[in-house]
Amino acid sequence: MTLVRRKFLKMGGGILAAFSTPLPLRARSLEIIEMKGTPRGEQVWFAPQGLAVSVGTTIRFVNRDAGNGHTATTYHPDNFDRIRRIPKAAKPWNSDFLMPNESFEVMLTVPGVYDYYCIPHEMAAMVGRIVVGRPDEKGWEGESANVDDVPPEVLALFPKVDAILDKGRIERVDKS
Template sequence: MTLTRREVLLAGGGLAVLCAAPALAAGEIVIEMKGSARGEQVWFAPLGLAVAAGTRVRFVNRDPGNSHTATCYHPSILDRPRRIPRAATPWDSGFLMPDDSFAVVPAVPGVYDFYCQPHEMAGMVGRLVVGRPGDPGWEEPDYPPGDLPEVALAAFPAVAEILRQPVLKGGTP
């Protein structure tokens, strides 16, 4: 049997897709928890992120000098205001030591605000936009003014900005 050039190219392309499949199938995005060398600044990197529903989001503590949490704002966790979609499952990583990680798979479209419990007052917060406005099940955020400390509120990137630029670096390089 002799293969045509087209069949060889198609087979080669299929092989390339299969080789890349573990990375594609994983569907995982990483958000790092970082801190400056002396610990005076802490942040999530990226600060804002847009993902499709069902994407695995892994939080990894890359700060050698601090433990951190990845905690969504929800009344069931430390009686905080709800800042995730109503139908979403709340999450809290617990304290992550350096190089520890925690993953969550948000399935409900909407805006998910999260923070580090010991560092919220240092502005260590982040925003995850799952899906897009208009997606089935999308819920517009309806947060009351002043529901969080001012330093946290000031750190959140705008949803429109995240949708324009799906990965917002933020923090300190």
């Protein structure tokens, strides 16, 4: 009997340890943002274009556009000397070019608003916004007031923070 009990404890110890770990440490969510385009490439976009997530969420960017390479790049001085449009304590990212079906992941650990773009397709409306956490969280940084680095036509494409928080996801407005 003792042998069976030891074997059970040995086998079940990992399971028990997993359940004794605090939920915030175990429950890390994953959200997928797809990079898409029309078959002839006349339109490209991130889907969703606006996304609300909790602190600690991992974002996976996946290129689902069979005809184009894309990037997911934050507005930040470390990325091509762009003006910062992410929280001050956040680390910038640049996926480099992702070919069809390739992916890139980043975990967002600082609350606030993150604006990002596709390097070759920024002016073709391929921009997105992720809202991490809520405005009442400690360390929250809202939408960037920096507008000198981004053309007004592109700034107008970012979904509003309130709309993202209200709906959770904002899909692009079809221009066709």
